[in-house]
Amino acid sequence: MRRIRTLAPLLLVPFAGCAGPPVDAAVAADHSHAGGGVVTLWTEALELFVDYPPHVRGMESDPWAIHLTWLANWKPVREGRLTLLLRGPGGTREEIVLEAPAAPGIYSPTPTLPETGFWRADLTLATGGVEYEIPVGQLQVFANQEALPHDVETPPTDLIAFSKEQQWSMPFEVAIAEARRIPGSIPATGEIVAPGNGFAHISTPVAGLLLVQRRSPVPGDAVRAGETLALIAPTDGDASYARMRHDVVRAEREAARAEHLFAAGAIAQRRVEEARHELELALASFEAIGGIREGEEGAGPDPNVYRLQSPIGGVISDRLVAPGQHVGVGTHAFTVVNPDTLWFVAHVPARHAEAASDVSGAWFTVEGASHTHTADRVVSVGTVIDPVSRTLPVRFAVSNPDGELKVGLLAEGHLLLGAPVEGVAVPTRAILDEDGLSVVYVKLGGEAFQRRVVDTGPSDGTWTIVRSGVASGEQVVAQGAYQVRLASLGDVEISDHGHPH
The missing domain is CATH 2.40.50.100 (RNA polymerase II/Efflux pump adaptor protein, barrel-sandwich hybrid domain)
Incomplete structure (x- = not known):
């Protein structure tokens, strides 16, 4: 059986650190709740979001809530054997094998740990002839109920609860903000014509x-x-x-x-x-x-x-x-x-006419569709401003092998020009327009999100630079952001473990 190891953790802004010694560098704890905790991380293939309860020596715990999501399509793991390996003080080991999820994407072990102290938890998912190794981190086993912590750390009040079950029920995707070089751009409307x-x-x-x-x-x-x-x-x-x-x-x-x-x-x-x-x-x-x-x-x-x-x-x-x-x-x-190659004729406002000579490409969308098209071959730049529309025509050749573009469609986009600008970029589709503000929703944990207002910069249609509001490595909702926004407007609260109530 082929084995897949973890690549990188989910980069988080944690609610608070767990009590006890620091966890492994490959694992980030979201927060603790009276001796239990919540952890979210990514491997190369899976997202793990686990909510584990407090543990008392010799007592069976409440069920863990282990949520496993395939990163390829952001859908729940529906089959596979999950092994939870717990290693405690003095070489103590406990192993629990669950042959299948209790519900799509959710496994619910109930360990009984015989020794107090810190235990190391690791998961292995075996499915489709492949084993995926997933570290969970450290948890603490207490001597008795009286030894459990009494202080529960309260998460920030601006968090938005959006459960894994909600994420799995709809098209959903998260992307990592990253440094990119994107040319400056000027807005333009136009239409699709045949050469x-x-x-x-x-x-x-x-x-x-x-x-x-x-x-x-x-x-x-x-x-x-x-x-x-x-x-x-x-x-x-x-x-x-x-x-x-x-x-x-x-x-x-x-x-x-x-x-x-x-x-x-x-x-x-x-x-x-x-x-x-x-x-x-x-x-x-x-x-x-x-x-x-x-x-x-x-x-x-x-x-x-x-x-x-x-x-x-x-x-x-x-x-x-x-x-x-x-x-x-x-x-x-x-x-x-002949629909194989069409023209995107952009009408550049007269105030940007001088910059049109530096145009190197364009991106645009057409009416009735959300897909972004790109064009990197400039056919011609006009030399006369239209006296009625006060625009300058710039023509781009656009490959159209699937026939998606139709002659006569109106288009709206940006023309790329000048030297690239370097900065933190997020997928363009992650940015929502809310009452004139550019907003993204940042994922802070498996089920916790935060609304951020961003200052946008140049865009190539697929990625857009954000000058503020999001740091490199943070995760933004690339698909499903509107549904997260709706969740933020509802009567939902985040409890100490991040689940909506």
């Missing part, structure tokens, strides 16, 4: 009847450049396509006949040049409307039927005509968009 070579309005260059095809492309279908989208049969009322094709055939014949007569000495060179010129004019007119000469690839079995083709590869976003419909010259029939 010139990635968007095509396809209109009918000839008038006629739209024929029924075996497979007629519809919105959402992918098409290739040159693929036929519709067949148009020119009508008697306007046979321009057929007439132009006939003009090409006639000009080809005249040019060939002139070449033959000139070779026989029957006509002058000028007649040959005139015939070639007429052919060139006929071909230019025919090809301008997308005509295909007989025998060419894609001509089809009926040379008099016009094949309306897509000039670009992409996805059909609109189809505005139907089989059997009569279309005129210039009827808008299809819209094709």
